[in-house]
Amino acid sequence: xxWSQSYIFTAREAPKDAEVVSHRLMVRAGxxxxxxxxxxxxxxxxxxxxxxxxxxxxxxMNAAGAAELxxxxxxxxxxxRESGRWQAYGVELLRMHDRHKRDFCFGPxxxxxxxxxxxxxxxxxxxxxxxxxxxxxxxxxxMRPRFGLMRGREFLMKDAYSFDIDDAGLDVAYEAMxxxxxxxxxxxxxxxxxxxxxxxxxxxxxxxxxxxxxxxGESAVVRCPDCxxxxxxxxxxxxxxxxxxxxxxxxxxxxxxxxxTTVDEVAGFLEVEPSRVVKTxxxxxxxxxxxxxxxxxxxxxxxxLGNVVGATELRLAREDEVEELSxxxxxxxxxxxxxxxxxxxxxxxxxxxxxxxxxxxxADAHHxxxxxxxxxxxxxxxxxxxxxxxxxxxxxxxxxxxxxRGIEVGHIFRLxxxxxxxxxxxxxxxxxxxxxxxxxxxxxxxxxxxAAAIEQNHDDDGIIWPxxxxxxxxxxxxxxPSDPAVAQVxxxxxxxxxxxxxxxxxxxxDERPGVKFKDADLIGFPVxxxxxxxxxxxxxxxxxxxxxxxxxxxxTASAVATxxxxxxx
RNA sequence: CGGGGCGUAGCUCAGCCUGGUAGAGCGCACGGUUCGGGACCGUGAGGCCGGAGGUUCAAAUCCUCUCGCCCCGACCA
Numbered sequence: 189x190x191w192s193q194s195y196i197f198t199a200r201e202a203p204k205d206a207e208v209v210s211h212r213l214m215v216r217a218g219x220x221x222x223x224x225x226x227x228x229x230x231x232x233x234x235x236x237x238x239x240x241x242x243x244x245x246x247x248x249m250n251a252a253g254a255a256e257l258x259x260x261x262x263x264x265x266x267x268x269r270e271s272g273r274w275q276a277y278g279v280e281l282l283r284m285h286d287r288h289k290r291d292f293c294f295g296p297x298x299x300x301x302x303x304x305x306x307x308x309x310x311x312x313x314x315x316x317x318x319x320x321x322x323x324x325x326x327x328x329x330x331m332r333p334r335f336g337l338m339r340g341r342e343f344l345m346k347d348a349y350s351f352d353i354d355d356a357g358l359d360v361a362y363e364a365m366x367x368x369x370x371x372x373x374x375x376x377x378x379x380x381x382x383x384x385x386x387x388x389x390x391x392x393x394x395x396x397x398x399x400x401x402x403x404x405g406e407s408a409v410v411r412c413p414d415c416x417x418x419x420x421x422x423x424x425x426x427x428x429x430x431x432x433x434x435x436x437x438x439x440x441x442x443x444x445x446x447x448x449t450t451v452d453e454v455a456g457f458l459e460v461e462p463s464r465v466v467k468t469x470x471x472x473x474x475x476x477x478x479x480x481x482x483x484x485x486x487x488x489x490x491x492x493l494g495n496v497v498g499a500t501e502l503r504l505a506r507e508d509e510v511e512e513l514s515x516x517x518x519x520x521x522x523x524x525x526x527x528x529x530x531x532x533x534x535x536x537x538x539x540x541x542x543x544x545x546x547x548x549x550x551a552d553a554h555h556x557x558x559x560x561x562x563x564x565x566x567x568x569x570x571x572x573x574x575x576x577x578x579x580x581x582x583x584x585x586x587x588x589x590x591x592x593r594g595i596e597v598g599h600i601f602r603l604x605x606x607x608x609x610x611x612x613x614x615x616x617x618x619x620x621x622x623x624x625x626x627x628x629x630x631x632x633x634x635x636x637x638x639a640a641a642i643e644q645n646h647d648d649d650g651i652i653w654p655x656x657x658x659x660x661x662x663x664x665x666x667x668x669p670s671d672p673a674v675a676q677v678x679x680x681x682x683x684x685x686x687x688x689x690x691x692x693x694x695x696x697x698d699e700r701p702g703v704k705f706k707d708a709d710l711i712g713f714p715v716x717x718x719x720x721x722x723x724x725x726x727x728x729x730x731x732x733x734x735x736x737x738x739x740x741x742x743x744t745a746s747a748v749a750t751x752x753x754x755x756x757x
Numbered sequence: 758c759g760g761g762g763c764g765u766a767g768c769u770c771a772g773c774c775u776g777g778u779a780g781a782g783c784g785c786a787c788g789g790u791u792c793g794g795g796a797c798c799g800u801g802a803g804g805c806c807g808g809a810g811g812u813u814c815a816a817a818u819c820c821u822c823u824c825g826c827c828c829c830g831a832c833c834a
Contacts, residue, residue: 723793
């Protein structure tokens with residue numbers, strides 16, 4: 189490809205809304221252009237990288253025995269009503285209607301459609317299992333799109349769906365996708381990790397996320413360096429925490445705590461450890477009000493609480509709601525004497541506490557000397573509600589958890605029969621019995637992975653593409669295109685490299701050398717070949733790599749061979 | 758959805774408080790000098806100051822409404 193014939197517009201400055209490095213560089217390098225909030229055009233260079241990503245995905249998916257198809261982006265509401273998600277999905281689902289006022293949505297995911305396809309065709313266990321995938325444009329009406337392709341509203345995603353006769357079959361399909369995903373991210377040259385994850389609204393029994401490690405990632409992940417346990421903090425379990433030694437029950441007392449509303453204030457005021465204060469967090473859910481009881485020195489994991497409650501909606505109660513539920517201003521709620529309308533759920537780590545402190549459901553007052561068996565004998569729900577963090581004990585070994593951030597680029601779910609049951613996607617087994625198919629679903633963000641690759645591979649001058657994702661592997665710069673000798677050598681190299689199948693861009697523009705160098709660095713082509721008057725006088729060209737930046741002067745005659753060698757490394 | 762901010766040239770932004778001929782840098786065009794790390798000088802094109810209404814002799818500037826965008830939070834994955 190000749191630069192002068194392509195469509196490449198780089199910019200010295202990034203738009204002010206670009207906060208993260210990948211977004212800034214993708215815009216500056218002319219890879220993407222924003223059309224509306226969270227909606228981007230892929231410009232020629234950006235699309236080339238996307239295509240390379242998709243080629244890797246297709247290669248590995250096909251190798252795993254999955255078959256590609258493409259489903260409609262626009263989907264009828266009936267299917268979503270059948271699965272129950274027309275109600276459940278909420279405002280992220282972009283809904284629309286046609287001229288006949290029939291409801292449709294722009295698909296944020298395709299479980300309904302694939303299930304509908306399969307249930308029409310597949311009737312027998314003899315026709316199972318299989319795995320179908322597509323690469324499709326999705327739309328999720330994120331309330332806060334940001335970070336360019338990392339959190340867009342319209343985005344390209346590879347989604348795959350496996351269908352099996354039973355859980356054992358799903359295990360095999362799931363395992364195959366797990367290894368396939370590892371191969372894909374390895375092929376992209378990314379530093380990633382696989383972590384246990386919450387299943388979210390897609391549902392199902394188990395899931396893993398693939399995280400590209402990056403400080404700007406939106407997901408927090410814990411990992412045990414000893415045994416390798418890794419999980420999204422939303423899901424992460426925690427090993428046994430140290431608990432204060434039990435003591436003989438003291439009297440239940442009411443203490444005046446004027447203006448002491450936070451755990452630290454109360455603990456300091458009453459001179460007790462924050463871990464001996466039980467904080468009561470009031471939530472409103474679609475299943476009614478809930479009070480979560482957790483240790484004062486810990487944070488609540490809202491995802492865990494939501495799962496325990498079985499809620500699809502869950503939010504911290506507003507001030508006025510807290511007053512209504514507890515009869516006290518925010519900061520003084522407690523389990524003792526709380527309205528029976530509120531469902532009490534306690535974190536399991538508060539169970540060993542004796543003589544602890546909690547709010548008294550009255551302004552400026554707390555209880556001290558509280559003991560579960562005596563003061564709250566009816567409390568029955570003990571669950572894991574803690575948010576894991578740095579320094580927590582590993583749930584699987586004696587290690588200590590580390591905390592880091594990652595970009596979620598892939599997510600695989602064991603769906604089970606959630607959709608096949610809701611939508612009657614059944615088969616007849618050997619015994620002639622009708623059974624729901626057992627499904628898995630496997631998502632992978634194409635644009636997000638490309639963005640994550642940049643997030644992980646850049647410097648002050650621009651992108652440092654991993655070779656497999658670079659829009660072009662080699663940039664051939666002609667510094668003096670109007671000089672006949674330079675033009676002849678550069679044209680010759682261009683032809684010979686193309687004959688060798690090298691994916692290269694030939695900067696034949698009538699621009700100053702500095703401009704070409706800056707552009708090549710910004711876009712980040714892995715290998716650069718420079719032909720200029722100066723070096724050509726010694727019959728040499730300069731070849732360098734973007735990452736190492738080591739320049740070597742090689743005889744013109746061996747330039748092609750040297751370039752090919754660099755591409756092999 | 759709540760709080761805050763911003764919409765002025767293709768891009769980044771000044772001007773607005775205190776109303777009176779619309780600005781800079783980058784980019785673009787032309788001429789010249791340059792030519793291995795985003796050159797320099799000169800000339801020039803380019804804006805219904807997001808949109809609608811209002812106040813005023815006069816509105817980019819003040820007021821109201823509206824649309825779009827951004828940030829923080831809530832929330833969602």
